[in-house]
Amino acid sequence: MNKKLIAVLLIIGFLLTLGLTGCQKAEEKQDGGKTEEKYPSQDITVIIPFTAGGASDVQARIVEKYFKEEFGVNMIITYKEGAGGEVGFTELAKSKTDGYVIGGLNVPHIILQPLARETEFNIDSFAYIGQMVNDPQLVAVLKDSKYNTLQELIDDAKANPGRITLGNVGTFSGHHIASLNFMNLTGTEFTLIPYKGSADQIVALQGGHVNAIMGNLNDVMRDMDKYKILGITTDERHYLAPEVPTFKELGLDMTQGITRLFAAPKDIDPARLARLKEGFEKIAKNPEYLKDMEKIGQPEEWKDGEKVYADLKKEVETATKLLEEYDLLDKK
């Protein structure tokens, strides 16, 4: 090796040390927003913890359309994907609290990940702006499946414990917790198959590789005529699928969905949080926005930040109990 190369390697080594220490301590918390006459006066960054073009991104893009009109500044979407959203959630929890960084959060991801493993955030790391989407969970089978009602599926699962497969997306995900809840309530045992993404799950269902799926409304509604939706986990019949019976009607007390929220880091200035809440609520109720949401097939449901937080607390309790029951809690 010649001298030049050694010099280059040394420089790289030095940079690497810098980088490694930088990563761990990156973006330490700063003090809450300094008082300033006008907020927002610069563009607001929105962290989306999933890939560009994913469902969370598409929804955020719709919000982006109305953002400037409402806040007078641009909304800059940055993607921090990885580990089922954990990378992005962590990033938001550690972001500056001046109100210029907010992010999209997904429930129950932010509840379950801290229960499943050690994480650098939990539901108390955020100040909630509001919920935009509630995509309910449902149980679906193929059109030509032998099951015609949820009860038939449950009966068969009771008779053949562990023999019926139920497709999920991921472990410690909304699908997973909904499946556990479903099995717990009905006293059944399915074999849960955790697919990598909802596309893989839908392929598995359409290809006949799983008996049934616990899926989201958004994933099946594009091709409703290919499936039988046996039941949906909402309180009342859903406006996008009015013919599908709810779990409640079928005697199962279970409401579960994947919800999309917007939130800021916890220590944001309350006045700025209030401004964000007001603006997002206005966007969420804008008829044009609602029309766009219907186009992309995402079930919208606005919920105020305070209510979101109160519900999250309850959900953490139920989820903890459920995971304890199935012995899945991370024993720290």
Added chain:
Amino acid sequence: MLADFFIGFQNALHPMNILIMSLALAGGIAIGTLPGLSATMGVALLVPLTFGMDPATGLLMLGAMYTGAIYGGANSAILINTPGTPSAVCTTFDGYPLTKQGKADEALFTALVSSVIGGIIGTIFLLVATQPLALVSLKFGSPEYFWMAIFGLTIISSLSEGNMIKGLLGGVLGLLLATIGIDPVTGHSRFIFDYRPLIGGITLIPAMIGFFSFAQVLTLVDENQKYLAEYSPNKGVIGKVFGHMLKFSKKNLLRSSLIGTFVGILPGAGGNVASFVAYNEAKRWSKNPETFGKGEIEGVVASESSNNATVSSSLIPLLSLGIPGSPVAAVLLGGLLIHGLQPGAKLFIQTGDIAYTFIIGLIVANLLMLFIGFLGMRLFAQVLNVPSHYIATIVIVLSVIGSYAIRNNLFDIVIMIVCGIVGFITLKVGFEPGPLVLGLILGTLAEEGFSLSLLMAKASGSMFGTFVARPISAFLIFMCIMAIVSPIYVRVKKSRKNKLENA
């Protein structure tokens, strides 16, 4: 349908659309050529631009960008041994040796023509066989993905001929790296050694940029040569390339394009897997397999035609089933939805004119690429007249930007640099990065396929029924066995023949 087809034809040839496609192609080729900037990123960047456009035009722009970017990866793979996109990894194997031999323009033009032909063949399948191919993609369950990954891993043996132990070690290292992060079944973190940033795992692109681009820079600095390779434009390169391809490459082109088309329809496998498989098959069926890896033009043909064939075929599950079969298709799905188009079979029924405009537009885009790519090629080849210390600097900057931009994650830069140093050192002791990157690509696919199949087997109560007694699985197992046994058979036969002759 026929009416929609003709409307599509007209729309695709509309001057405005041709102009927009040309611009998107040029942008795509540039993004593809720059190491680190990937096709997904390019398409995602353009999506907001389509909001104000007519849906068909927007889709054409995205499609042209995608086509250009997948082809563009070949330019940097050939000229500076750094694949611009993961799909171009195999192009480096023979492309760079060709550059070293002073045949850069020949390799570049071959890559362009192969890409165009692969792209057109893939698009023809998208046009005429969308529904049946989509049904085939549905037949692929977890066991099939597992066997396909295993079959893919057998490619290590042909990538590392004469160097088997090192090849296998590299492949295993790749598989191990792929396990870092979150366990796909239990959801717990593993092998992160309490270092939080590792939770997201080692992703392919930063690792690939490290092993190829960064390691290549270190090699350049180490070699201390003024220029990468001798280069002066060869006269009559067009005629030479066309002549060669017409005479020798027909079978290879067709085979590789079909492999690309088929692999592309599978959600979960993309251009990178396709090009490895096509490269391997080209070598297997070649009369002189020993020339592969040393500047065999057919290697470039195989890699480039197959990866561009995946561009259109990866859209098959999206357009017919509404299921995005690749990261780029997922971005396109977002684009479709925002325009209020419903992907899936309804796309052809309700908005047939748009669907056909898009598909025919892809063919037009491929033809346009022949011209735009040719103009670009001349320009890119000038890189060889730039002193290598400038190139090294530029590639380092691009490597850092590229690995950061893929997930906007500072830690990916660290991964890239570490992989680069490891890659450089291992290259010095005779490890090629190919098997390692292959292990990294296939590791997650194999693991997920295996563990989900185990769950399926548990539910059905039959290991044999889940893993073996499925037609596609059985076929893939047969292919794996052939891939392992046939070289041994050939060798034994050869040595016997030698003995007989010597006797």
